[in-house]
Amino acid sequence: MSTITFDAVSHAFGERQVLRGIDLRLTEHRIGIVGANGSGKSTLVRMINGLVAPSSGTVSVDGLDVAKKAREVRRLVGFIFTNPDNQIVMPTVQEDIAFTLRRRGLSAEEITQRTTAALHRFGLAGHADHPAHLLSGGQKQLLALAAVLVADPKVLVADEPTTLLDARNARHIGDLLRSMSQQVIVVTHQFALLEGFDRVIVIEHGAVVADGVPEDSLDAYRALLA
Amino acid sequence: MIGLYSPGRSVVHRAPTLLKLVLLSVGVVVIGVLQQPWQLAVAALVVLTLFVIARIPPRAAVAQIAPILWMLVIVVPIQGLLAGWLVAGLMAGRLITAVALAALFTLTTTVTSVLEAFQRMLRPFGRWIDADRIGLLVALTIRCIPLVTEIVTEVLEARRARGTRGSVMALAVPVVVRSLYAADALGEALVARGLDD
Numbered sequence A: 001m002s003t004i005t006f007d008a009v010s011h012a013f014g015e016r017q018v019l020r021g022i023d024l025r026l027t028e029h030r031i032g033i034v035g036a037n038g039s040g041k042s043t044l045v046r047m048i049n050g051l052v053a054p055s056s057g058t059v060s061v062d063g064l065d066v067a068k069k070a071r072e073v074r075r076l077v078g079f080i081f082t083n084p085d086n087q088i089v090m091p092t093v094q095e096d097i098a099f100t101l102r103r104r105g106l107s108a109e110e111i112t113q114r115t116t117a118a119l120h121r122f123g124l125a126g127h128a129d130h131p132a133h134l135l136s137g138g139q140k141q142l143l144a145l146a147a148v149l150v151a152d153p154k155v156l157v158a159d160e161p162t163t164l165l166d167a168r169n170a171r172h173i174g175d176l177l178r179s180m181s182q183q184v185i186v187v188t189h190q191f192a193l194l195e196g197f198d199r200v201i202v203i204e205h206g207a208v209v210a211d212g213v214p215e216d217s218l219d220a221y222r223a224l225l226a
Numbered sequence B: 001m002i003g004l005y006s007p008g009r010s011v012v013h014r015a016p017t018l019l020k021l022v023l024l025s026v027g028v029v030v031i032g033v034l035q036q037p038w039q040l041a042v043a044a045l046v047v048l049t050l051f052v053i054a055r056i057p058p059r060a061a062v063a064q065i066a067p068i069l070w071m072l073v074i075v076v077p078i079q080g081l082l083a084g085w086l087v088a089g090l091m092a093g094r095l096i097t098a099v100a101l102a103a104l105f106t107l108t109t110t111v112t113s114v115l116e117a118f119q120r121m122l123r124p125f126g127r128w129i130d131a132d133r134i135g136l137l138v139a140l141t142i143r144c145i146p147l148v149t150e151i152v153t154e155v156l157e158a159r160r161a162r163g164t165r166g167s168v169m170a171l172a173v174p175v176v177v178r179s180l181y182a183a184d185a186l187g188e189a190l191v192a193r194g195l196d197d
C-alpha cells in the first residue's frame, strides 16, 4: 500500500475556511471518508492528486509532494468522480479506455491487449464499440473505473462514486471497489459501501472529528447527525 | 465518429483512414459539379454499392440521412418554383449523395483512427504543431456534441415541466451555464487522468 500523508493542511476558498489543520497518515488498504454536505470531503480528497492545492501544509504520496510532483503523483493515483458523464472523453467505450494509455509509450498491441482485458474485467466487452454516451448510468461508472484502472494506479480515490446509481449498480461498484488489490479511498454518504473497510474518517467543518474502525467512526457520525 | 461507428471488417472499414479522407473529399467535390441526371445516378449507385460492401445496416444508414430529408422537404419545393424542378432535383440528389458518402466515412471509421491519421499527417510539422494536442482537441469537440445535446434536452424538459415558455435567452442562459460547468468538470477529469500535458 502507498502512504498518503496530510501534514498541517488547511485550505480556504477566498474568505471561506474549508479545511483546518488536517494531519493524516493513510496506509490502510480500504479507507472511507464521511461527513455532512459541505464539510470539506471533496476538497480533501482532490488534494491527493493535486486537483486542489492546499493554501498551507503539504500533501504527499509515497514521499512525493503533490504540489511539486503532480504528474508523477497522478500516475500513482487514479480518481473517480461522481458523474461519469464528465469523465468520458472518447465517443466509444473501447476508445475511451484506450485513451488513458496514450502517451504512455506502449505499443499498439499492448494497448489493445490491456484495453480488452479491462473491457472483460468490467463486463463491458459486449459494448466495446458502442457510443459511450448511450450506456446506462451504472455502465458509465464501470467505464470510468475501467478507464482509470487500465493504467494500473497504486491508489484509487473515488468521490461519491455511487451517488447517481440505483441500489443494484451501487452494490456492484461497491463489490468491485472492495475486491481491488489497489489501495482505495472512498468518499460516500452510503454506509453500506464501507462494509469491510479498514478505516473510516469523519470530517466535520473541515476537521477530522472521528477516525478509526468503521463501526466506531460511523457510530460517532450518527451521533453527530442526530 | 460522433459515436456512430458501425463495427465491421469490410474493405471499406479496413481501408487506410487517410485514403478514405482523400477519397471522401474528392468524391464530395465530384458530386458537387455533376450536371447530368445520369451522372448523378451513377454516383448514387457507386455510393449505394459501397454501403452494401460495408454491410451497413439499412437502419443505421437511414438514421444518418434522415435529418437532411427534412430540410429538403422545405427547400426543394421553393427551389422548384423559383429555379425549375430539374435544378431542384439535381440539388437534392447531390446533397443526399454527398451526405451519404460522408456518413459512410463516419460509420466505418473510428475517431481513434482519424486521430492517428491526423497525427501521421502532422508529424512532419511536429516542430511547430503538437499533433497530439490537436488530436485531443478534435476528440473533445466530437465528445461535446452528445454532451451539449443532452443538456439542451434536459433544459427543454425542465422548462416544459415547469410550464414556462419564455424567450431564447431563457433557454440559452441555462444551456451555456451548464455547458461551462460540464466543460470545467471534463477538464478536471482530463487532469486527473494525467492527460493535461
Ligand SMILES: Nc1ncnc2c1ncn2[C@@H]1O[C@H](COP(=O)(O)OP(=O)(O)OP(=O)(O)O)[C@@H](O)[C@H]1O
Pocket: A013, A016, A018, A035, A036, A037, A038, A039, A040, A041, A042, A043, A044
Ligand atoms: N471551487 C470552489 N470555490 C469556492 N468554494 C468552494 C469550491 N469548492 C468547494 N467550495 C466550498 O467548500 C466547502 C466544502 O466543499 P466540499 O465540496 O469539499 O464539501 P463536501 O464535503 O464534498 O460536500 P458534499 O457532501 O456536498 O459533496 C463548501 O462550502 C463549498 O461551497
Ligand SMILES: [Mg+2]
Pocket: A041, A042, A043, A159
Ligand atoms: Mg463532495
